[in-house]
Amino acid sequence: MPYGAAEFARDLAGAEPVPGGAAEGSNQASPLLLSSRGRRVQADGPFRFRFSESALEVTGAGVRLETSGESLRSALQGALEAVGPLDSAATSADGPAHPPGDATSADGAAHPAGGAAHPADAAQPADTAMRRGGTIRIGGPLPDRALFTGPQYNSWIEQPFLPTQDGVLAYVRRLLDAGMPPGVVMIDDMWSADYGNWTFDAARFPDPAKLARTLHDWGCRLMLWMVPYISPDSPAFRRLEGAGLLLRGADGHTALRRWWNGVSAVLDLSEPRAVQWFHEQADALRALGVDGFKFDGADVGDFRDDDLTGGLRPVDMCRQWSRLAARYPLSEMRASWDMGGQPLAQRVQDTPPAWGDAGIGSLIPRMIAQSLMGYHYCCPDMVGGGEISAMQGQATIDQEFFVRYAQVAALAPMIQFSASPARVLDAEHLTAVRAALRLREHHLGRLLDLAEHAARTGEPILRPMAYHQPGLEDVVDQFMLGEDLVVAPVLERGARSRRVVLPAGTWAEADGRRHQGPTTIEVDAPLTALPVLTRVRERRPAAPHKGGAGPR
Numbered sequence: 001m002p003y004g005a006a007e008f009a010r011d012l013a014g015a016e017p018v019p020g021g022a023a024e025g026s027n028q029a030s031p032l033l034l035s036s037r038g039r040r041v042q043a044d045g046p047f048r049f050r051f052s053e054s055a056l057e058v059t060g061a062g063v064r065l066e067t068s069g070e071s072l073r074s075a076l077q078g079a080l081e082a083v084g085p086l087d088s089a090a091t092s093a094d095g096p097a098h099p100p101g102d103a104t105s106a107d108g109a110a111h112p113a114g115g116a117a118h119p120a121d122a123a124q125p126a127d128t129a130m131r132r133g134g135t136i137r138i139g140g141p142l143p144d145r146a147l148f149t150g151p152q153y154n155s156w157i158e159q160p161f162l163p164t165q166d167g168v169l170a171y172v173r174r175l176l177d178a179g180m181p182p183g184v185v186m187i188d189d190m191w192s193a194d195y196g197n198w199t200f201d202a203a204r205f206p207d208p209a210k211l212a213r214t215l216h217d218w219g220c221r222l223m224l225w226m227v228p229y230i231s232p233d234s235p236a237f238r239r240l241e242g243a244g245l246l247l248r249g250a251d252g253h254t255a256l257r258r259w260w261n262g263v264s265a266v267l268d269l270s271e272p273r274a275v276q277w278f279h280e281q282a283d284a285l286r287a288l289g290v291d292g293f294k295f296d297g298a299d300v301g302d303f304r305d306d307d308l309t310g311g312l313r314p315v316d317m318c319r320q321w322s323r324l325a326a327r328y329p330l331s332e333m334r335a336s337w338d339m340g341g342q343p344l345a346q347r348v349q350d351t352p353p354a355w356g357d358a359g360i361g362s363l364i365p366r367m368i369a370q371s372l373m374g375y376h377y378c379c380p381d382m383v384g385g386g387e388i389s390a391m392q393g394q395a396t397i398d399q400e401f402f403v404r405y406a407q408v409a410a411l412a413p414m415i416q417f418s419a420s421p422a423r424v425l426d427a428e429h430l431t432a433v434r435a436a437l438r439l440r441e442h443h444l445g446r447l448l449d450l451a452e453h454a455a456r457t458g459e460p461i462l463r464p465m466a467y468h469q470p471g472l473e474d475v476v477d478q479f480m481l482g483e484d485l486v487v488a489p490v491l492e493r494g495a496r497s498r499r500v501v502l503p504a505g506t507w508a509e510a511d512g513r514r515h516q517g518p519t520t521i522e523v524d525a526p527l528t529a530l531p532v533l534t535r536v537r538e539r540r541p542a543a544p545h546k547g548g549a550g551p552r
Contacts, residue, residue: 001365002473003051012046014300027335027349030373032134036466036473038070040078042134046315072466080458081135136374137341138458142451143377144330146221147345150183152416157391161190164204165211178422179434182219186294189225195264196230198281212289222290227297228321229264237265245274250306257302269320270309292330299335340374353385355493363408365476371460380409382418399429407530408489410436411481413461432528439530450482469503484535490525497524506536
């Protein structure tokens with residue numbers, strides 16, 4: 001991205017390249033393409049597209065080509081749809097939109113949700129809402145503010161597959177003792193004994209309520225990793241299969257699907273009783289003090305066109321998992337289909353610990369793509385890289401890389417760590433990471449204002465340069481935070497300066513030096529620095545006071 005100049009093809013039915021296409025993958029997708037000339041391609045379902053010799057070919061049912069103005073910004077605004085926080089929640093398989101307690105709206109106030117979170121009689125058998133695919137919803141709530149105000153700490157790299165209560169507490173305590181701020185703690189894969197048995201493994205988590213209380217006392221929130229998969233031959237499998245709550249294939253039998261951890265059954269997300277069962281498991285965990293959930297899995301490839309799902313397509317089943325998750329303000333999605341504008345944190349795909357376009361260079365383009373699809377609340381994977389095989393294969397940690405990655409994430413909508421900076425960094429590099437977090441704290445008010453603006457208007461928090469300056473479509477190694485901040489992280493090993501492209505206007509560096517745009521400048525970027533330039537807005541002189549009764 002951007003597309004057009006080079007050969008590129010994609011089939012959105014599986015979010016995969018078409019045969020012979022590039023192998024680049026993605027976690028989030030929507031049936032929406034935007035042009036910097038104001039044009040927009042939308043459809044109510046997945047389609048294939050191919051760019052070749054600056055021409056676009058699109059194949060699919062119900063594809064629409066529409067025009068809104070002559071810019072990228074106007075093209076996106078044409079895709080907005082004011083339908084509230086969740087489209088037609090009353091007719092979806094996940095029932096009402098919010099859990100018990102308070103939900104945060106775009107105006108920043110807390111509004112009691114009231115009533116039961118998900119009464120069984122509110123759930124309907126399928127998503128029957130009449131809607132336009134590829135639209136970005138506006139007017140809904142934000143995700144929980146804790147996802148913005150502090151870092152997220154995920155146990156995955158430090159304790160893959162077998163986290164323990166003592167290990168999680170030691171991980172968090174070491175971070176806090178090293179000067180890292182409190183945040184949201186995510187316990188990742190295998191905190192339970194089996195997939196689908198959503199209770200803590202008593203051998204490794206003897207007192208989960210105490211775990212939650214301790215983290216809360218330290219100023220942290222607690223999230224748990226969840227998937228829609230059910231371990232075969234487990235007690236949960238037998239109960240759910242007997243109740244008809246597992247996905248069935250075309251032959252009418254329970255479908256077993258291969259995913260990255262083996263072969264499992266899949267919860268039937270088209271069945272309201274299955275969704276209700278999941279919410280009951282989540283409610284029991286919340287009663288222990290768990291604050292929210294990381295929703296993994298339910299990729300489009302987990303489902304088949306001929307599965308017995310009441311007419312829901314594979315993309316719809318993926319979307320059902322996201323809609324289920326949107327009930328919980330403190331939640332994160334790893335994969336989503338057509339959920340633009342919904343109150344969900346969205347993480348980019350696992351990223352290897354590598355310099356260049358496959359690693360750190362991919363983060364900004366992917367966040368830009370997420371933002372333009374309406375996935376406003378994006379997170380650029382785990383600082384240092386979240387691809388477990390590559391992380392475990394490292395003989396040593398590239399500390400410079402870790403710092404530069406943290407700087408990319410520092411002014412992204414959200415920042416997440418997994419490999420502990422307190423363990424992998426020396427004093428110099430740990431100081432640089434803490435400096436990046438202080439910069440985030442300095443701009444946190446701006447970030448929260450932009451998040452509220454995104455929920456209310458659909459305009460992204462993180463924006464490509466071309467959003468405000470036509471002609472900068474190819475500048476994807478820097479981004480804008482709103483319209484008043486240019487953020488230009490260092491992405492090259494050993495670099496201590498970088499080129500920054502500025503749009504029209506007057507821009508100030510941190511030391512006060514000013515530049516008149518549009519222009520290109522070279523800025524210093526020592527290890528501890530993330531280049532940020534702020535738009536200078538000239539204040540208009542106040543009108544002379546003419547007496548009278550005062551302001552009206």
